[in-house]
Amino acid sequence: MRYFLVITLIFLFFRSEASGQGELLCCDFYRILNTSGNVLLLDVQSKEEYQKHRIPDHIYAGQKSILLDVVAKVNKKTKILVYCTEGKRSASVLEILKKRGYTNVFHLKGGIIKWEKESFPVDSTLIEIP
Template identity: 30%
Template sequence: MLRNLFRGLSLLFVLLLASCVRAQTVPPRLETGYPELDKKLSQLISADEHAISATEARKLSTAIFLDAREKEEYTVSHLPSAIHLGYNSPDYDQLEEIDKSRPVVVYCTVGYRSERAAKKLRQLGFSQVYNLYGSIYAWKLAGLPLNDAAGKPTEKVHTYSRKWGSFVPDSIGEKVW
């Protein structure tokens, strides 16, 4: 009897745990083309109306790109012309002169931190704020360029950590953490 109760509680626990995983159907336009990363992203960040792909973001000619990573990450590599915003202590003051109706694309390593930063920017009155789905990983997987601290092209990609670097192929470039 206790064994059956234990099995029942164990099954209930597994079902509850599974319901906490935020897997979702991701539109094909947001997929990175790398299945392991796509699976992780579907559980981690929203594929909603605020999500934008790397190719869509690249086409926004008037967009401002904001990097929601820490300075060390930004220094290794960032999107061309991106402004460093930061995450732990974001510098929103530097955005005071920006027209709040202008498109803003926020990114980080995979999109988790940038999704939260984008939400804050919308609260601050910016009306066209997008989270780069898959962030710097998706950008690089799409074959788009990165710059280093001197503004020169680089093949280095800051992966946040060794673990997070395992979600992208080695062909993405030189992984730094």
């Protein structure tokens, strides 16, 4: 019985670790963004969300056609950081990119809302998108 419990706990630990794969806390996202050389930062917010706040030095890829066009131009080993408003859309994009063979993709846990709450740099200048 004790053996079974230990095996079950080990299984649950590794399963939870794997499900969070590619998900970064704000501090880790910021560190990678500012210390890694060749990083592609993708904003996948909706247009309405994007108009309100953005992380500086990003590329807007909030529509699937734009996203696929942007990533088609980069090496599949390029480090790609993805964020959205709350972290749900960026998690989906992470899975899409992994299925397409991109091997170095991460997304921001909690999205730009968490990023702002933790006082990381944000461009909140209101802009219009055609």
